Amino acid sequence: MENIAKLLNIKYPLIQGGMANIANHVLASSVSNAGGLGLIASGGDNAESIREKIKLCKKLTDKPFGVNIMLMNPFADEIAQMVIEEKVEVVTTGAGNPGKYMAAWKEAGIKVIPVVPSVALAIRMEKAGADAVIAEGTESGGHIGELTTMALVPQVADAIHIPVIAAGGIADYRQVLAAFSLGAKGVQVGTVLLATKECPVHQNYKDLILKAKDIDTVVTGRQTGAPVRVLKNAMAREYLLKSSKGVSLEELEILTLGSLRRAVFDGDIEKGSFMAGQVSGMIKEIKSVEEVIHDLFDPVEAYIRELKVL
Numbered sequence: 001m002e003n004i005a006k007l008l009n010i011k012y013p014l015i016q017g018g019m020a021n022i023a024n025h026v027l028a029s030s031v032s033n034a035g036g037l038g039l040i041a042s043g044g045d046n047a048e049s050i051r052e053k054i055k056l057c058k059k060l061t062d063k064p065f066g067v068n069i070m071l072m073n074p075f076a077d078e079i080a081q082m083v084i085e086e087k088v089e090v091v092t093t094g095a096g097n098p099g100k101y102m103a104a105w106k107e108a109g110i111k112v113i114p115v116v117p118s119v120a121l122a123i124r125m126e127k128a129g130a131d132a133v134i135a136e137g138t139e140s141g142g143h144i145g146e147l148t149t150m151a152l153v154p155q156v157a158d159a160i161h162i163p164v165i166a167a168g169g170i171a172d173y174r175q176v177l178a179a180f181s182l183g184a185k186g187v188q189v190g191t192v193l194l195a196t197k198e199c200p201v202h203q204n205y206k207d208l209i210l211k212a213k214d215i216d217t218v219v220t221g222r223q224t225g226a227p228v229r230v231l232k233n234a235m236a237r238e239y240l241l242k243s244s245k246g247v248s249l250e251e252l253e254i255l256t257l258g259s260l261r262r263a264v265f266d267g268d269i270e271k272g273s274f275m276a277g278q279v280s281g282m283i284k285e286i287k288s289v290e291e292v293i294h295d296l297f298d299p300v301e302a303y304i305r306e307l308k309v310l
């Protein structure tokens with residue numbers, strides 16, 4: 001397979017990242033209308049709230065779109081059922097193993113694309129009937145695995161026979177080309193879509209991405225077993241200080257409780273968790289979703305001709 005555009009019936013081999021609390025019907029339909037695969041993210045929401053967004057998204061686009069299910073969500077079981085009822089075309093999953101849902105989804109004709117942080121999970125997902133996997137490197141924003149995109153993607157591509165989609169560290173056409181070079185058949189992007197006109201986050205969130213430098217993300221939650229990459233701010237510093245002093249998991253949880261919502265909806269620069277990837281430092285202007293997607297793919301062929309590496 002040349003790339004995943006054919007599999008997903010879309011123009012560009014691009015999937016939008018899940019992005020809890022952010023990826024609603026507006027962002028998802030914008031990505032789908034621009035030729036990628038838009039996704040409505042479940043985050044911690046319940047099935048009915050996502051069902052509403054699916055209905056709204058169907059009014060905004062006649063192109064394929066999907067739903068991302070964050071498997072640490074306590075409502076994951078009901079969301080897994082709801083996507084069948086709503087005849088969602090594509091499901092991506094994150095933050096866990098979707099094995100127990102796979103048979104029902106495949107039976108319903110849903111294309112299933114789990115995020116995998118390791119070769120072992122990729123192999124398990126292929127055996128369980130996944131249509132493709134997203135190999136997501138630790139450069140990504142939000143909940144992350146250990147391996148870098150550079151190390152993970154070729155190892156996953158060598159281990160399985162279904163298409164691999166690269167994620168983590170992709171914000172321009174050079175990184176798109178690198179992903180294909182590593183064996184990926186498509187890319188998933190999140191951070192670069194945060195800085196778009198259509199992205200429904202508080203303006204302060206977008207401004208923080210535009211201001212960020214290369215070293216401005218940190219990983220919180222390594223001690224609790226749920227590492228999360230965020231932009232450095234007072235909240236992240238306090239979290240890291242408290243966890244280095246060995247405070248209880250409960251106290252850390254209280255600190256982070258609702259912090260993503262504070263970032264996304266209130267733009268609370270001090271107390272919000274601004275999840276974002278290491279590519280934040282590359283993003284210097286707000287574009288439309290359509291411009292972002294064109295800028296990721298259109299220069300690739302000319303760039304291949306320009307490259308003289310040996």
Ligand code: TUI
Nearest residue numbers: 020070094095096097115116117141142143144145226
């Ligand atoms: O899921 C993500 N990124 C996310 S989810 C999220 S919401 C959240 N907020 C606070 C704490 C935790 C979550 C924000 N960003 N990316 C996909 C991803 N999946 N990254 C890593 C994984 C993963 C990890 C382990 C996937 C499977 C897995 O399997 C373990 C197992 O059971 O085998």
